[in-house]
Structure formats: structure tokens, C-alpha cells
Amino acid sequence: MTSDIQVQALPVQGRRRSIDFSWPTFALLTLVLSVLVLLPLFWLVYYSFRSDTGAGATFANYIALVADPTLLRAYGLAIGMALAVGVLACIIATPMAWLVARTDLPGRRTIRMLVTASFVTPPFLGAIAYEILAAPNSGIVNIMYRSVFGLEASEYLVNIYTFSGLVFAIACFTFPYVFTLVANALDKVPSDLEDASSILGGKSMTTLRKVTIPLVLPAMLAGTLIAILQALTMFGSPAILALPAGFHVITTKIWSLFQFPPRLGLAAAAALPLLIITVILLRAQKSILGRKGYTVLGGKSGTPRITELGPWKWPAIAFVFCVLSLTIILPYLAIIKTAFTGTVGDPINLSTLTLSHWRFVLFEFSATQLALRNTFLLGFLTATAVTAIALIVSYLVIRRSVPGSGFLGVLATAPVAIPGIVLGVGLFLSYANPTFQLYGTIWILLIAFMTIELPAGYQQMSSAFSGVHPELEEAGRIVGASRLRTLWDITAPLLRTSVVAAWCFVFVGTIRELSATILLTTANTKLVSVIIYDLNESGDLGAICVLGIILLAASFAVVFIANRVPVLGGSQMNTRG
Amino acid sequence: MAFLELDGLTKSYGSLTVVKGVNLAVDKGKLVCLLGPSGCGKTTTLRLIAGFVPANAGEIRVGGKTISSAHSTVPPEGRNMSMIFQSYALWPHMTVFENVAYGLKLRRLPQSEVTKSVRTILSATQLLPLENRYPGELSGGQQQRVSLARALVIKPEILLLDEPLSNLDANLREEMRFEIRRLHDEFRYTTVYVTHDQAEAMTTADMIVVMNDGRIEQAGSPEDIYERPETEFVARFIGGTNILSGTRGDKDSVVGEGGLVLRCGSGSTAASGKTAVSVRHHDIELSSAKPKSADTNVTVGTVTRQIYLGSHRDYLVSIAGGETVRTVAPVNVAIPVGQEVWLHFPPEKCRALAQ
Numbered sequence: 001m002t003s004d005i006q007v008q009a010l011p012v013q014g015r016r017r018s019i020d021f022s023w024p025t026f027a028l029l030t031l032v033l034s035v036l037v038l039l040p041l042f043w044l045v046y047y048s049f050r051s052d053t054g055a056g057a058t059f060a061n062y063i064a065l066v067a068d069p070t071l072l073r074a075y076g077l078a079i080g081m082a083l084a085v086g087v088l089a090c091i092i093a094t095p096m097a098w099l100v101a102r103t104d105l106p107g108r109r110t111i112r113m114l115v116t117a118s119f120v121t122p123p124f125l126g127a128i129a130y131e132i133l134a135a136p137n138s139g140i141v142n143i144m145y146r147s148v149f150g151l152e153a154s155e156y157l158v159n160i161y162t163f164s165g166l167v168f169a170i171a172c173f174t175f176p177y178v179f180t181l182v183a184n185a186l187d188k189v190p191s192d193l194e195d196a197s198s199i200l201g202g203k204s205m206t207t208l209r210k211v212t213i214p215l216v217l218p219a220m221l222a223g224t225l226i227a228i229l230q231a232l233t234m235f236g237s238p239a240i241l242a243l244p245a246g247f248h249v250i251t252t253k254i255w256s257l258f259q260f261p262p263r264l265g266l267a268a269a270a271a272l273p274l275l276i277i278t279v280i281l282l283r284a285q286k287s288i289l290g291r292k293g294y295t296v297l298g299g300k301s302g303t304p305r306i307t308e309l310g311p312w313k314w315p316a317i318a319f320v321f322c323v324l325s326l327t328i329i330l331p332y333l334a335i336i337k338t339a340f341t342g343t344v345g346d347p348i349n350l351s352t353l354t355l356s357h358w359r360f361v362l363f364e365f366s367a368t369q370l371a372l373r374n375t376f377l378l379g380f381l382t383a384t385a386v387t388a389i390a391l392i393v394s395y396l397v398i399r400r401s402v403p404g405s406g407f408l409g410v411l412a413t414a415p416v417a418i419p420g421i422v423l424g425v426g427l428f429l430s431y432a433n434p435t436f437q438l439y440g441t442i443w444i445l446l447i448a449f450m451t452i453e454l455p456a457g458y459q460q461m462s463s464a465f466s467g468v469h470p471e472l473e474e475a476g477r478i479v480g481a482s483r484l485r486t487l488w489d490i491t492a493p494l495l496r497t498s499v500v501a502a503w504c505f506v507f508v509g510t511i512r513e514l515s516a517t518i519l520l521t522t523a524n525t526k527l528v529s530v531i532i533y534d535l536n537e538s539g540d541l542g543a544i545c546v547l548g549i550i551l552l553a554a555s556f557a558v559v560f561i562a563n564r565v566p567v568l569g570g571s572q573m574n575t576r577g
Numbered sequence: 578m579a580f581l582e583l584d585g586l587t588k589s590y591g592s593l594t595v596v597k598g599v600n601l602a603v604d605k606g607k608l609v610c611l612l613g614p615s616g617c618g619k620t621t622t623l624r625l626i627a628g629f630v631p632a633n634a635g636e637i638r639v640g641g642k643t644i645s646s647a648h649s650t651v652p653p654e655g656r657n658m659s660m661i662f663q664s665y666a667l668w669p670h671m672t673v674f675e676n677v678a679y680g681l682k683l684r685r686l687p688q689s690e691v692t693k694s695v696r697t698i699l700s701a702t703q704l705l706p707l708e709n710r711y712p713g714e715l716s717g718g719q720q721q722r723v724s725l726a727r728a729l730v731i732k733p734e735i736l737l738l739d740e741p742l743s744n745l746d747a748n749l750r751e752e753m754r755f756e757i758r759r760l761h762d763e764f765r766y767t768t769v770y771v772t773h774d775q776a777e778a779m780t781t782a783d784m785i786v787v788m789n790d791g792r793i794e795q796a797g798s799p800e801d802i803y804e805r806p807e808t809e810f811v812a813r814f815i816g817g818t819n820i821l822s823g824t825r826g827d828k829d830s831v832v833g834e835g836g837l838v839l840r841c842g843s844g845s846t847a848a849s850g851k852t853a854v855s856v857r858h859h860d861i862e863l864s865s866a867k868p869k870s871a872d873t874n875v876t877v878g879t880v881t882r883q884i885y886l887g888s889h890r891d892y893l894v895s896i897a898g899g900e901t902v903r904t905v906a907p908v909n910v911a912i913p914v915g916q917e918v919w920l921h922f923p924p925e926k927c928r929a930l931a932q
């Protein structure tokens with residue numbers, strides 16, 4: 001098919017000759033995305049075949065991968081932990097999603113909002129909150145336990161520095177993935193499917209078992225896989241909780257290979273299986289969700305049927321309250337309390353309230369100001385760059401204006417399969433060499449964040465573009481507007497809301513990133529997330545909580561402003577496609 | 578010379594050819610309907626005329642000037658056409674007024690003139706009270722009229738309509754058909770109208786072009802198409818018909834498989850081999866006794882289905898040779914299922930079809 005692009009470039013009777021930017025843009029973007037995505041992967045593979053001691057190609061790293069018991073153990077523990085997290089998240093989230101989507105439970109909207117809001121909590125902050133709550137000596141829960149029962153200082157009720165403690169802390173912050181997917185699926189299962197079962201004689205339990213649950217099963221599985229994937233590739237929480245417990249998971253093990261003496265080749269080889277597992281899990285998730293017509297839905301159908309809980313209302317409320325307390329209320333209270341009192345163990349009264357941590361973080365500790373500046377600068381740059389790239393790529397892909405543009409879409413989506421820590425290794429190997437000398441600058445971090453956030457930005461923009469019917473643009477063309485003019489007058493205003501949303505999403509994602517950052521920062525390019533990690537090493541929990549509150553406040557502020565300021569796309573009109 | 582000419586127009590996507598050498602000439606001020614089942618290439622033809630897709634072979638000329646050929650395509654914005662889309666494609670972020678004014682603003686007309694033209698067209702389409710509404714606040718019929726107004730206000734050389742009524746409910750659709758014809762009579766733009774609905778085509782068109790499988794089957798006035806179909810496809814597609822196949826008899830007659838001899842008042846039979854005859858449902862005379870007048874064009878059959886429809890009765894009759902004929906009869910001709918019945922096919926209503 002000859003493209004209408006070449007055609008565009010032809011002189012038009014009596015009109016200005018329009019210059020066509022599609023091809024150069026396409027070429028440039030292909031280059032940029034290839035550098036962002038393919039280059040680190042190339043160096044990763046290359047270094048995995050290089051000996052750490054001398055020059056020359058070797059299989060030693062791969063042999064170590066199967067022979068080194070510490071590596072194998074780290075992989076085993078990581079996989080075990082991830083599976084346990086997946087199961088736990090599923091067990092917590094599914095009943096909760098059902099209660100919220102399909103019953104007359106009071107406060108359903110608030111519960112949903114709270115769970116969604118907990119997406120914003122960086123997992124490492126959650127892990128720290130649980131350190132504050134459940135560390136064997138200093139944990140608030142254990143202190144209260146000892147004082148209530150008058151026990152020795154060595155006694156404790158709960159210990160977060162254990163394998164099960166780690167699973168619990170991670171599950172608290174990954175269950176929203178399962179919850180959101182299942183709740184949305186339950187929303188969409190049309191009530192007439194259930195009515196059809198009832199009219200054929202199915203009792204309500206039979207209907208639930210034979211119709212409703214099978215219909216949301218794909219969403220459950222998909223959500224669980226995502227939770228597993230998150231747990232497997234997470235660096236922050238294991239680093240905070242597993243290291244004091246005396247064991248490594250694979251992400252922390254890879255990180256430890258970067259400590260002196262660095263063993264880069266082994267790190268590269270150790271990172272590759274993680275990449276492969278991620279790809280497999282994502283494929284599995286896609287094939288579960290991709291079988292359309294099974295979960296989907298659509299058409300005219302009534303509101304989902306609501307089950308009346310009756311006497312079960314109170315147990316249900318207790319369950320939901322318990323989950324919300326453990327995952328949101330208690331951690332946040334712990335963080336706020338620690339930020340405003342002298343030490344973790346202090347009781348709360350007027351004499352212990354203090355702003356000393358705030359003073360320390362904002363004025364005394366020199367590293368934090370730099371870190372805050374770096375974090376927000378990088379957040380701003382990444383969000384802007386990713387949104388711009390995603391916008392252009394999705395236009396080229398969705399409108400198919402250049403043959404082969406589908407490839408760009410693949411490139412833009414690919415980083416979703418690269419775990420942060422793996423990307424960190426790849427980028428370190430690509431840019432921390434004499435040619436580029438980017439290590440120690442914020443540019444290597446910018447590259448990392450752009451790569452990590454690109455899939456999310458692209459996904460948002462391309463779904464926004466598919467929401468703009470191509471006929472809206474064609475209508476502009478046929479009454480006399482050029483391609484660029486149409487983009488400016490029609491497409492751009494219609495996309496504005498989505499662009500702002502994508503920007504916020506990327507910004508919030510960037511300022512909490514830790515997995516790749518931890519391998520790529522130096523003293524000059526500290527970020528808030530890294531400072532939090534460093535302060536945790538030195539046990540300065542009060543300062544961490546202050547920084548955590550600042551991060552959260554910034555995230556919520558950005559989302560709030562974007563929703564309210566009309567120029568930025570606050571809903572002031574009815575946008576029908 | 579015709580105003581809009583398609584000459585051997587061809588379009589393929591990969592190995593799939595969707596428009597296969599279409600030739601068509603449309604005189605200035607005429608409304609032409611491209612009619613056909615979905616997938617017949619009518620919408621692609623329209624998009625070729627609009628310039629949204631380039632042609633692989635052939636040409637499109639307007640007023641003698643080539644605007645599309647295999648080598649070059651004038652972009653849509655350079656064609657001075659306008660189009661009404663299936664989805665209406667009203668810009669949701671602009672008011673009714675802004676939607677309609679957009680094309681005029683692109684032409685750099687002074688503001689006062691823009692306002693005047695927009696108001697004129699809005700009152701012609703009865704939209705003036707709604708000028709400050711957003712499209713999301715309008716009903717389907719009103720959106721449709723905004724779309725018409727937006728297309729007409731720029732005084733296009735050619736107006737294109739792509740299944741404009743398919744999103745409306747049945748009553749509104751009928752009303753809008755007449756509205757489109759009325760606006761055409763008022764403004765007299767050369768118009769190409771794509772539809773799959775034959776009633777829509779009959780109401781609005783000066784000329785109907787029936788398309789099938791990327792080709793034009795037949796082009797002509799609504800009367801031509803209905804009364805003098807050239808092919809079995811056209812006869813079946815426009816109004817229901819019975820197609821009886823057989824071999825060529827002497828002169829103007831066709832001999833069916835069960836021995837039924839049909840003399841045909843019009844059309845032409847195939848030179849050799851199989852040929853067919855088309856008889857409309859309501860042209861067949863049905864009676865319980867053998868008609869005396871005729872010796873050809875008469876056969877006996879058995880009623881296999883009879884339905885009372887209020888204004889008439891709908892019959893299925895199976896005749897010798899295994900064919901089933903559908904026909905309608907007045908309500909008072911009530912013959913129960915299973916009974917023998919006589920069918921008379923008046924020769925002047927039988928049309929011989931070569932293909």
C-alpha cells in the first residue's frame with residue numbers, strides 16, 4: 001500500500017506545499033527507542049559472557065549461576081516469596097473485591113478509593129512502616145505487647161525481619177493489583193448473565209460458583225500474576241526486611257554483586273533469568289486476559305446484581321476493616337507518628353511531639369535538599385519526555401501513518417518486561433564506561449526512568465488516541481484543514497485530559513523508583529528514594545518518615561492539581577468521541 | 578461532459594482488491610447513491626473520491642482536472658469537498674456554532690461573514706436555537722443535522738455522505754431521508770451518497786449505482802434499477818424477487834426445470850447454457866383455479882406457508898422442479914397450507930436475466 005504520506009508531499013493545486021515530517025520523526029523515534037530499550041539489553045548479554053577477572057569470553061558466569069549456592073538460594077527464596085505473595089494477595093483481595101463490587105457493604109466507594117490510593121504508596125515506604133510497627137525490639141506492636149504483659153525486653157509478638165514477615169509486608173502493597181482487576185471484572189459481568197442462570201433454576205450459590213466466579217477467574221489469575229511479578233522484581237522491601245533477616249532474594253543479590261569487589265559479568269548473568277521469567281509471566285497474563293468474549297462483556301445490560309449481606313454484614317465489615325488497617329491505616333499512622341515524635345518507641349503526648357526530624361531533613365541534613373531537587377527535576381523531565389514520546393509514537397502507531405510504525409509500538413511496550421534492577425544493570429554496563437561517562441550524572445537516571453516509564457505512558461496515550469475516532473480528524477481534513485492543522489485544532493484539545501493524566505502517572509511513578517536507581521546513583525545524584533534507603537541503614541526512621549510524607553504529599557498534590565485546574569483538563573465539558 | 582468522473586478506479590490492500598476498475602460519470606448537481614451490501618467497496622470508493630486513500634490505478638477527475646491517479650493524490654483538504662461521516666464526527670470540544678464555522682475560518686473569511694453564513698445554514702437546518710450547545714448535549718437527529726450544516730456551509734463542489742443515517746432509529750431515519758433530499762433540492766450540490774439501504778437510495782437518489790464485489794453491477798435511475806435489473810444480483814438486492822432458473826427456449830421464453838415455460842416481456846437471456854427469470858413477489862397472480870386466459874406462464878404448486886400480515890397475505894408455494902416461489906395476495910385470497918394453487922406470471926412482469 002502506498003502511503004498517503006508521499007502523497008501529502010506533492011504540490012497541491014493553489015495551496016501551500018506541505019512539508020511532511022512523518023518519516024524523519026519515525027526514523028528519529030526508532031533510533032531513540034532502540035537506544036533506550038535495546039542497547040542495555042545488548043550490553044547485558046555481552047557482559048554476561050565476559051570474565052570478571054580478565055579479558056576474554058567465558059561461560060564462567062553461567063556456570064556460577066547454576067553452581068553458586070548463594071545465587072541459587074537467592075533465586076529459590078525470591079520465587080518462593082513471590083508465589084506466597086501472589087497467593088496471599090489473591091486470598092485477601094478477591095473476597096474484598098466481591099464485597100465492594102457486589103454487596104450492600106456500607107462505605108463501598110470509600111473502600112475502593114482507599115485501596116486505589118494505596119497504589120501511590122511506594123512499597124519501600126510500606127516496608128519501613130512495618131519496620132516501625134513490627135521490628136522485634138523497637139516495633140510499636142512489640143513494645144505495647146511487652147508493656148501490657150510486663151515481659152522481658154527479649155520477648156516479642158511479631159517479627160517482620162523474617163521470610164513470612166517479608167511476604168506479609170509485600171502482599172500488603174501488591175494486593176491492590178488483584179483487587180482492582182477483580183473488582184472491575186465484577187463490575188462488568190452483566191447481571192443478565194447471572195439472571196440467565198437463575199431463570200434456568202440456579203440457586204444463588206450455584207450461580208456464583210458456575211457463572212460469576214468463572215467469569216472473573218481470568219482477572220483473578222492475571223492480578224495474581226502481576227502481584228507475583230511485582231514481588232519478584234522488587235528491590236526496596238527485600239533490601240529493607242530480608243537483609244536484616246539474614247537472607248538474600250535475587251534482586252538484593254544482584255545489588256550485592258555491585259558492591260566492592262564488583263562482579264559485573266556475574267550480575268549480568270544473574271539478571272538474565274529474571275528478565276526471562278518476567279517475559280514468561282507477562283505472556284501468561286496476556287494470554288489469560290486476551291481471550292476476549294470470555295471476560296468481555298459489553299452490550300446493554302443492567303447494573304450488576306447486588307447481594308444483600310444481612311447478618312453477614314458485621315463479619316464482612318470486620319474483615320474489610322482489618323485488611324484496610326493492616327495495609328493502609330496502621331502503616332500511615334506509624335509513619336506520621338514517627339515523623340513527629342522523638343523516637344519510634346516514644347508514647348504520644350505533648351512532651352514527645354517534635355519537629356526535629358523536619359528540621360533535620362529540611363535544613364540540617366545537606367543531602368536531602370539536593371535529593372529533593374534531583375527527584376523533582378527528574379520527575380518533571382521524565383514525565384515531560386515520556387509523555388511527548390508516547391504521544392508521537394501512539395499517533396504514528398494508531399493512525400498507521402508510516403508503514404512499519406507497529407514496530408515502534410513494540411519497542412515502546414517492551415520495557416514493561418524489563419525489571420528495574422535488570423535495567424539498572426544494563427544501563428550501568430552501557431553508560432558507566434569511558435565512552436559515555438554518564439555514571440554519576442543525573443542523565444543516566446533520566447535514561448533509566450524514561451525507559452521504565454515509557455510503557456505506562458505509551459499505554460495511556462494509545463488508548464486515548466483510539467478513543468478519538470479517526471473520522472473526527474478526517475472531518476477536519478475534508479473541510480480544508482491540513483494534517484498538522486487538524487492535529488492542532490482537533491486532536492490536541494481532545495487528548496489534553498489524557499496527556500495530563502499520563503504526565504501525572506509518570507511523574508508519580510518516577511519519584512518513587514528505587515530498583516534501578518539504587519545501582520545508578522552516586523553521592524552527587526542522590527534521590528529521595530535512595531536517601532530513604534541510606535537513612536534506613538543508619539536507623540534514622542524519623543527522617544525517613546518525613547521524606548516519605550513529602551513524597552506522598554507531592555504525588556497527591558500533582559494528581560489533585562491536574563484534576564482541578566481547568567486548563568490542564570479538569571472536566572469542564574462533555575467529551576464524547 | 579460529466580462533472581465527476583471515475584475512470585478505471587482500482588484500490589487494493591495487499592493482495593485484496595476492494596475496488597476493481599470502477600467507471601462512473603456524475604453530472605453536476607446530481608445526487609448519486611452507491612448502493613450495495615457491506616464489503617462491496619462502496620465506502621472505499623467514497624474515501625477514494627474524498628482523497629483519504631490513494632488509488633492504485635485509474636483516475637478521478639472533477640471538472641476535467643485529475644485529482645487522484647496512481648501517481649498523485651490531491652489531499653482531502655485541497656479538494657473543496659465536504660463529507661458527512663457515519664459517526665457524524667462532530668468535534669466534541671466545539672459548540673454547534675464552532676463546529677459549523679470551522680471550515681469557514683480555515684478559509685480566512687472575515688468574522689462577520691462567517692457568522693452570517695453559519696446562521697443562514699443553521700436556520701436552514703433548524704438548529705439556530707442550539708448553536709451554543711456541545712454535540713454531547715444533542716440528540717442523534719440533531720447531531721446529524723449539525724453534521725449536514727457543517728458540510729454544506731463551505732459550499733463544497735462535491736458533497737460526500739457515508740451511510741449518514743445508519744446510526745439513527747427507524748422513524749428518524751425515514752424523516753432524515755426526506756430532509757436530505759429537500760436540502761439537495763435547495764442547494765443542488767453534486768452529491769455521492771453511500772448506503773446499504775435500498776429505500777434510502779430510492780428516496781434520495783437521481784441515480785443509483787449498485788455495487789457488488791468491488792464492481793458496478795448496474796447504474797441508472799431508481800426506476801431502471803427496480804423495473805429493469807440487468808443481473809440477478811441487482812434484482813435480488815433491490816426489492817424482493819423470485820429468481821427462476823432454466824434454459825433458453827424459443828424467442829423470448831425460458832423453460833424452467835419443472836417444464837414451466839415463461840415468456841419474458843423484457844430483458845435478455847443468456848446466449849447459451851443456464852439463464853434466469855426474475856418476477857417480483859407482488860407481480861405473481863395466485864388463484865385456486867386454473868386461469869383460463871393463459872397457456873404459458875402458468876403452473877400449479879402447493880402452498881407450504883401462508884402468513885396473514887394485515888394488509889396482505891404472504892405465501893410460499895413450491896412448484897414442479899423443486900423451486901419455491903414467494904408471492905403476496907390480497908387478504909381475501911386465503912388458501913390453507915398443503916392445498917393446490919395456481920400461479921400466473923404475467924409476461925410483461927417477467928424479466929429475463931442473462932447473468
